[in-house]
Amino acid sequence: MGLPLRLPPTLVDRLFPFHLRLDAELRIAGSGSVLARLLAAPALEGSPLADHFRLHRPEAPLSAEILRDTIGQMVMLEALAIPLQLKGQICDLPQDLGEGEEPCGTLLFVGSPWITDLEELGRLGLKVNDFALQDSLVDYLFLLQARNVALAESEQLNAILKEQRAELREAKQAAEEASSAKDTFLATMSHEIRTPMNAIMGMAGLLQETSLDPVQKEYVEIINSSTGSLLTIINDILDFSKIEAGSMELDRQVFDLGVCLEEALDLMATRATDKDVDLILDLDPDLPTAVIGDRTRLRQILWNLLSNAVKFTPRGEIVVGVSCPSADRETGGRLYRIDVRDTGIGIPAERLPRLFEPFHQGDPSMARRYGGTGLGLAITRRLCELMGGAIEVSSAEGAGSCFHLTLPLEIDPQGPTDLQAPPIPGGAHLLLLVAGATLRRVLRRQLEALGLAVTAADPLGEQPSDLSDGAAAGPFAAVVADGHPFLAGEGPAFPLWQSDPRWARAPWILLLDRGRQGVSTPWPVGLRAQVLSRPVRAYQLRSALAQLLLDGPEGGGAGAPPVPLETPSVPRLADRLPLRILVVDDIPVNQKLALQLLLRLGYRADVASSGEEAIRLVQLHAFDLIFMDVQMPGLDGYATTRAIRELPGLTVRPWIIAMTAHARSEDRQASREAGMDDFLAKPIAPADLAHALDHYRPQTGRSGPPVTVPLPGDDGSDRPSTIDPAAWDELRSVLGEEADAGLRELVDLYLEDALRLVSAVVVAQQNGDRAAMIAAVHSLRSPSASLGAKPLSGLCTRIEETLRTPAAPWPQEGIDELLIESGRVSEALRRLRPADV
Numbered sequence: 001m002g003l004p005l006r007l008p009p010t011l012v013d014r015l016f017p018f019h020l021r022l023d024a025e026l027r028i029a030g031s032g033s034v035l036a037r038l039l040a041a042p043a044l045e046g047s048p049l050a051d052h053f054r055l056h057r058p059e060a061p062l063s064a065e066i067l068r069d070t071i072g073q074m075v076m077l078e079a080l081a082i083p084l085q086l087k088g089q090i091c092d093l094p095q096d097l098g099e100g101e102e103p104c105g106t107l108l109f110v111g112s113p114w115i116t117d118l119e120e121l122g123r124l125g126l127k128v129n130d131f132a133l134q135d136s137l138v139d140y141l142f143l144l145q146a147r148n149v150a151l152a153e154s155e156q157l158n159a160i161l162k163e164q165r166a167e168l169r170e171a172k173q174a175a176e177e178a179s180s181a182k183d184t185f186l187a188t189m190s191h192e193i194r195t196p197m198n199a200i201m202g203m204a205g206l207l208q209e210t211s212l213d214p215v216q217k218e219y220v221e222i223i224n225s226s227t228g229s230l231l232t233i234i235n236d237i238l239d240f241s242k243i244e245a246g247s248m249e250l251d252r253q254v255f256d257l258g259v260c261l262e263e264a265l266d267l268m269a270t271r272a273t274d275k276d277v278d279l280i281l282d283l284d285p286d287l288p289t290a291v292i293g294d295r296t297r298l299r300q301i302l303w304n305l306l307s308n309a310v311k312f313t314p315r316g317e318i319v320v321g322v323s324c325p326s327a328d329r330e331t332g333g334r335l336y337r338i339d340v341r342d343t344g345i346g347i348p349a350e351r352l353p354r355l356f357e358p359f360h361q362g363d364p365s366m367a368r369r370y371g372g373t374g375l376g377l378a379i380t381r382r383l384c385e386l387m388g389g390a391i392e393v394s395s396a397e398g399a400g401s402c403f404h405l406t407l408p409l410e411i412d413p414q415g416p417t418d419l420q421a422p423p424i425p426g427g428a429h430l431l432l433l434v435a436g437a438t439l440r441r442v443l444r445r446q447l448e449a450l451g452l453a454v455t456a457a458d459p460l461g462e463q464p465s466d467l468s469d470g471a472a473a474g475p476f477a478a479v480v481a482d483g484h485p486f487l488a489g490e491g492p493a494f495p496l497w498q499s500d501p502r503w504a505r506a507p508w509i510l511l512l513d514r515g516r517q518g519v520s521t522p523w524p525v526g527l528r529a530q531v532l533s534r535p536v537r538a539y540q541l542r543s544a545l546a547q548l549l550l551d552g553p554e555g556g557g558a559g560a561p562p563v564p565l566e567t568p569s570v571p572r573l574a575d576r577l578p579l580r581i582l583v584v585d586d587i588p589v590n591q592k593l594a595l596q597l598l599l600r601l602g603y604r605a606d607v608a609s610s611g612e613e614a615i616r617l618v619q620l621h622a623f624d625l626i627f628m629d630v631q632m633p634g635l636d637g638y639a640t641t642r643a644i645r646e647l648p649g650l651t652v653r654p655w656i657i658a659m660t661a662h663a664r665s666e667d668r669q670a671s672r673e674a675g676m677d678d679f680l681a682k683p684i685a686p687a688d689l690a691h692a693l694d695h696y697r698p699q700t701g702r703s704g705p706p707v708t709v710p711l712p713g714d715d716g717s718d719r720p721s722t723i724d725p726a727a728w729d730e731l732r733s734v735l736g737e738e739a740d741a742g743l744r745e746l747v748d749l750y751l752e753d754a755l756r757l758v759s760a761v762v763v764a765q766q767n768g769d770r771a772a773m774i775a776a777v778h779s780l781r782s783p784s785a786s787l788g789a790k791p792l793s794g795l796c797t798r799i800e801e802t803l804r805t806p807a808a809p810w811p812q813e814g815i816d817e818l819l820i821e822s823g824r825v826s827e828a829l830r831r832l833r834p835a836d837v
Contacts, residue, residue, distance in 0.1 A: 015132055018086055020077075020109040021093065022049055026064055029106065034130045039081060053077040056085065067107055068092075076114065084124060085114040118148055201227045205686060206596055250386060254412050255295040257336070258283050258538060261320055264302035265535040267687065268318075271310050273513040278317040279306075279535040282442050285449035287324055288334070290412040296668070297383050298407070302340070304376045305403050309342040313400075316343030319438055336409050341402040347395040355393060356381040424542060425549055426451030428477035431506070433459040435482055443480065446538060450545070476506045478548050480541075483512035483531075507548045511536055573693055574602025580622065581605040584614040584640065585629040585659070588823070590682075594627060594659070597689050609820055611635025611643070618644050622652040625696055628676065630660035630667070638674040645675040655696050659684065722821070722828045727788030740834035747833040750783050751826055758822050765815055770803050777818070789825040792818065 009030070012019060017034035026049045036044060039052060050062045057076035060066050067075075067090050077086045088111015112131060115121060121128070204223045212220065258281075265279045272279045283289070302320070309318045321339040347355065356377050384391045389407035430452050434440040440456050447454045459481065511534050530544050583594045583605050591607050598605045606621070608614035611632055617623070626644075630637035641656055657678040658671040668679050678692050731746075732739045757780040764772035781796035795818045802811040 016110040022107040086111045087114045250294040253295045257289040257291050262537050268306045280319045282321040291409040293409045304380045305340040313342045313344035318342045338405040343400045346397040346399050348397045424450045429453045431476045431479045432456040433481040435460045479506050480509045483510045579624040582623045582626045584608045586632045611640030623654045625655045627659050641674045722824045724788040724790050747829045774803050792821045792825050
């Protein structure tokens, strides 16, 4: 049955712009305006449908019967003239018949073009507006058009993104190269600056300990202060740069928190002593201190905080308090709180919010008055955050400051790590004489934690009632006293401990600042005492007490005979820890400085100027400890260390400490990977050197006395002596009664001339000048032989003969040996030179 359709032609055209009206003979009676435009309407009207279309679906010949059979079904007509397919439906088109008219059986095809791509619209000359609004194809075309627009925009955006990604990759690569170049530049500049600073600071430190007039002493102090400030700035810039670049890495180490804190205080001890500021560690004896974390960075944080505290505290005390407010059961760690409290100038409240910003100081005038870059606290905060902690500050102007550091640390399940202190017999009665209330409270708590009965008093105050009656109690097992009042002779201290036999006869532990331990003091006759440095280390205090309370009369205990204490002094480290030491460094100034610093500690060390020489010496001698320069020509310190570690048959595996002007964490890691045991950054401070030696751990169980240091003129090896003793004795006999004066003159002339000739050898080697090299070694050969330096004279002869042979290669190895041997000869002659009268 046909679909009734009674619409005016204009409305039909608007609703169906692609329609066809067919008569009973399938001639085209009319068409939609768009279709007529596409198929040229004048030729279309009145022509058979088969001239312009074929029935594509269903596949069948065009006939009225077939089309009538498809009424109500979907059909597809395919245009013959253009690539157009019309999808639609055949409808029966009834007519309003007039009186006497016959029905004509008109059919109506209504449909739309079958479009799958918007490009077909362009090829057909169609637009979306050519379609009826209600046509579902329009919606599809709009969606298709929107999709294509989106795809085009997406492709354009993808192209932009690809271009931007390429630019970002290039920028990232450039940034990484710039960062690497910056790190390399900073490391190189740090090394280049630290190398001369090592000599400047070391020599200035040695000079400061000589006899100087007040003006000279002031000049040396200015040098020390300025170089120390410069070194701090270099370290701060390097650390800040690494943190900003995100390349700061943390180590995971097992260490003793208490020892770490004590080491940080030790670094500040001298500066605090100069200002009469007390450094006090308030550590709960029951607090677990065996922890796992980054010991180096924690010590750096503490050093920054303590350095600021000492800088801005003109007098009073600085207290480092440690507590553990909470524990983490899941990780086995605890949240430690470390408070650094001072009695300094304080910080105005309005400046506190910006205190941890880079290059900012609490007061703009601080840099002028106290120095610094304003990076220390910024670095401290970043390090705290890297370690998972936080830092805060509370302060009031004129009332001091307190920095609160919270830091998560994992508890070491193995227990104590660094030190195992000797046991203390409980119940002994001690007298504690300390003027400062804070230090007195801290020491009393430490002593009572050891199971000791403690009577505490202020030696600057009145004698307490429980001490005034000598019969009220028995004698004290020991007295622990602050040495300040006794050095100054202040208060009633002297009559107190001179008149009462309970403590006058007891052994004493005197706490004195470093630098004051050698001060002549009117000690009472017969007083027996041990001297400990302030700040007081818990382990040292416990060890001293154990020795006093356990050794008995023979060991200096309470019943021992009096040992007069004339002038307190600190024993040299070599007396307590005898070691044979080798210093490996290619720079003579650094060698001399290291030897002088070690000599102050009681050590006479051997020297190697290259990695190859160090390996030879290690094969010949059993060194306990080696200070290894890292950057050397030929074999550097890393390669030398690896070679030493691989040497077979060593009776002693030496403890190797890196010495380098490179102070980055990468350099520390490289030192560990090379097999080194410890690390010292140049410039080397005497305290750091002593600390490194004090942490020496023997690598084997070798017993017996250490190997003796070679005598002057011989290094103890199998090679010939630097100076032939027979030749030297013969020279003495030739000079007769004037031997000393003659030898002094000969040695002085030789050393002066040898310096010039060795310099000529170096210049000739740099220029490859055979003639200049022959002249220099020829001039050096004869006087060397005259003074008994036969190995050096033989080297000169061999080099000269080689150079005079035209076809012979450049004797590089022989020249290197000559330079080393000439140094040995000069050192040996200086030792053998008779002293001036």
